[in-house]
Amino acid sequence: MHGNVKLVSLAKDYGRLTAVAGIDLEIEAGQYCCLLGPSGCGKSSTLRMIAGHESITSGQLLIDGHDVGSLPPARRPTAMMFQNYALFPHLNCLDNVAFSLRMRGANKCERHARARDKLALVEMSDFAERMPAQLSGGQQQRVALARALATNPSVLLLDEPLSALDAFLRVRMRGELRRLQSDLNITFVHVTHSQQEAMSVADLVVVMNDGHIEQAAPPRQVYDAPDTGFVARFIGGHNILQGQIEPGPEPTFQLITTAGRVSGIDETGAGPRGAAAVAVRADKIRVGPPQESDGTNCVPGRVRTLEYHGATVRLELDVAGAEEFTVTLAEADYFAAPFQSGDRVQANWDVDAVHLLAR
């Protein structure tokens, strides 16, 4: 199988500005990889370097073991789908899809036949003769996808593919992207700033910040065990507490924070010391009226806001020493013992809700 992408200390500078600061990453053939991060984190530059639309300042880009870093885009086994689709406005859908085949010298018959196949793949056969301006956003995206797939690339690069769609279509299209990827069994590299999008489609989520990779792991691992405070904050659903670490009874550790003592399992086994931070899963926290406790994994707070989300209820608490403290309660649990905003409460959780952050 083809489509293994390997970045070796890949870097991109724009003059004195560093966009990508030497990243290492391996994407297995046939994986769906999402590059996730806030704008300006270097995810788009990384994608464009893989595509060949941006020169590589230093480092290596290997696809299936070949160094393709200096090849023009068309000679790499990649194809790109652009953010606003970038369909050729003067060509109909069929000729848009057939364009790259035309550039490769395929005759009209052959390229139209192949373009029709690709349009069928994205269920756009009925629109072959339409001009791009006559299509809706979702339809344009399908045509752009068919166009990118026309040359049978082994790596498909998608630059914010869903950002121009409305929320409803976005959810539908991401499902279709995922299905298409597993049907074609090729590597997808998808750039997005939406953690929800990344988590729902990717095999491998690469969280980037400031030109670095913060964490590259399967979605569940990124959510359950974020490596860094940045990842925990960006993914959401975590509360970060900072303090001084002390060894606890094996295999636990204790973190002394302003709000109280936090105890968690030391997954590293390294016996961490000094200043540290932990992430506490918002959906694993219980909230109840204040009562006596030993002060471990238990913090007092005051309800600031309440949001009803249907299946869940989201609470924001004022907790001493934490910039933000949110709790996600199941709807039934909340309504069994509801609170008002302004109520004094106590939040508590088990050791397995706590994850020690590396940074």
Added chain:
Amino acid sequence: MPYLQILPLTLTLLVFLVAPVGLIGVVSFWDYTEFNLIPDFVWTNYRELFESRVTYSIYLSTLKFTALTWVFTTLIGFTVAYFLAFHVRTLRWQITLFLICTIPFWTSNIIRMIAWIPVLGRHGLINEALLGSGLVDTPQEWLLYSDFAVVLAFVHLYTLFMVVPIFNSMMRIDRAVIEAAYDAGAGPWRTIRHVVLPLCKPGIAIGSIFIVTLVMSDYVTVQMMSGGQSASVAVAMNNKRALLQYPAAAADAVVLLGVVLLMVVGLMRIVNVRKEL
């Protein structure tokens, strides 16, 4: 009420466009002697025009000037616009270079034409240089007061009318579309051929309308740069006017207007200009 709002424009157009053209149309049917205009309705002016072989040779020569000017202004205009739109990165430089392109327009057409005389003349810059370097023995006569000089002056005068609309078309092209062409394996030339050029068609058409209307109706440039040796429709028309043959000149004008309108309609048929406006 909506009619009242379009009244000023309607009046302006009626007084300054429809009425004068109508008047020319009316006069073209008048009769005339050497001293008199005789209000009448006769076809003589048109008949004489169409029966004269001179008319056809003059139209041929005017169309030749138009075609040559169109070819060169389009080539130069496209190249300059392409450079400005795709190679100049910052808006500030684009505007600066654009303004530099307009500098010749700060002087009048006549001065810009006269400026060629010391360059192209028998003892002009080019001839002196050619003689001095020993490339030729005698001054080159074809440089000035020739069809060459006429086309050269036209190209110099009107290229900007091509640059502006093509530049405008190019600036509307999404840069990602160019990248998509590159991604699909089109090199720079094929990107121009298959993507930039088709998307610039409306701009080229608008520029062509300028060139066609300006060159077809020009008489000063042809007169000055050919030294009176070449003719154009407007030169012939002006000669008739000078001889006080107003009805004949008017008939000339009506036919020229018809020809130019046909050419413009033809251009609009080929290219959908409307989406550019």
